[in-house]
Amino acid sequence: MVEKLFLRGAGWNLLNANDETPACVLQRRGLTRTKLWDAMVDAGVRAEILLRKLNDPNIEFLDSDGLESEPESEPEAEDDVEIEVEEVKVDDSQEPELENTAQPNSNLIEEDPSSMPEVYLKTKLEYKDGALVTDRGDGVMMDWENGLMAAGCDSLFKGSNPSKTVLNIGFGMGIIDTMIQERSPANHYICEAHPDVLAKLKQDGWYSKPGVHILEGRWQDTLPELLSKNVFFDGIYYDTYSEHYEDMLELFDLVVGLLTEDGVFSFFNGLGADRLVVYEVYRKLVEIDLANYGLELTYTEINAPTGTLEEKDETDETVWNGIKRAYWRCPVYYHPEARFK
Structure with a gap:
């Protein structure tokens, strides 16, 4: 069942309300080192390799007949196209979540030195208590x-x-x-x-x-x-x-x-x-x-x-x-x- 779900597009890294992936549920139930666990890991490897290929600028996509797709025909003249626009109401009572929308100079989101090398190199570091930490408390290296x-x-x-x-x-x-x-x-x-x-x-x-x-x-x-x-x-x-x-x-x-x-x-x-x-x-x-x-x-x-x-x-x-x-x-x-x- 798990294999068929993955073949039909189920996500190996989807999260439930407890911030758990399907494999995390297996781990919580003591089911690592099983065929189910291996299926989760293999699905993750396949997905990552596929994603890398899809992001390759040199990849050529073929149509369903195995032939290179023909250029799309010219669109109809603008006057001949009817466009139906659906009005979308925005609830101003809730602030929208931001996802990859911050501009480089935006002050709304704190820049993270753990994921941005150019920020990390400008971040103040401190050696203390058997650890090297940033000024905001990120652990860079530790005695353990x-x-x-x-x-x-x-x-x-x-x-x-x-x-x-x-x-x-x-x-x-x-x-x-x-x-x-x-x-x-x-x-x-x-x-x-x-x-x-x-x-x-x-x-x-x-x-x-x-x-x-x-x-x-x-x-x-x-x-x-x-x-x-x-x-x-x-x-x-x-x-x-x-x-x-x-x-x-x-x-x-x-x-x-x-x-x-x-x-x-x-x-x-x-x-x-x-x-x-x-x-x-x-x-x-x-x-x-x-x-x-x-x-x-x-x-x-x-x-x-x-x-x-x-x-x-x-x-x-x-x-x-x-x-x-x-x-x-x-x-x-x-x-x-x-x-x-």
Whole structure:
């Protein structure tokens, strides 16, 4: 029944009154890791791939006979067309909801640094209580990620070359970079764009550490120059804030040019991690996309810290106390490692 519903256009990510997708209902009922759950995830993957194809400007649409559609005939003259306009009454007692209608200079909607890189880079950051937060309380990076960063560091030092040259994109709190330094790499590149984080790097003496190279600016601007200089990496790690999967697809173009033959690419895998079914969909999408670049992706499952799963974020047990929005709600972390096939 579920398969037939999806084939007839049912939405895998539709929400009910409790902000639940169909898969969220399965999760609440303990029905993950079942055929029903797999059907939900597969439907999400199909929908995302189809949407991407539909947005491809190079796609050609065919008519029902499999032939390119003929140009539409010229419309009738305006005087020969009758247009019936139905009067629509507007209820002034209720303010209409805004959806993607804010102009760039509008003051009606607060610009969100978590989804707009240009806003994030102008947002004031503060290091406090084992976290890096924005001035409005968004969590950029937190101490609970230590175990996940350790897994990322281990991945960067795999491979046959004993003298490692590694790259970390996004310094944040410097968790993984501190771990990298303990391994004494031959060269340690750090790419960071936020001025407050760059000030922290200078304050803590990172600019003068042996073998450390600081790339000031967004990776979109700094990494192509390394590519032109034939700089290659045994390990590349990616963990930025406010960027999206579309940015990662652009990064993959550079990774395949910067990575050594037996190098490892990894990243903080928080794609859709505030909802388990979305996290599972992205798990498959990344695997499909990296395969197109000749990279084979494997995952290691790590139990997420229990404090990230507390339903009430005001309690002492949760790591989200004082954080505006939880960016992690999944019981398992899929640690990624990508290598050339």
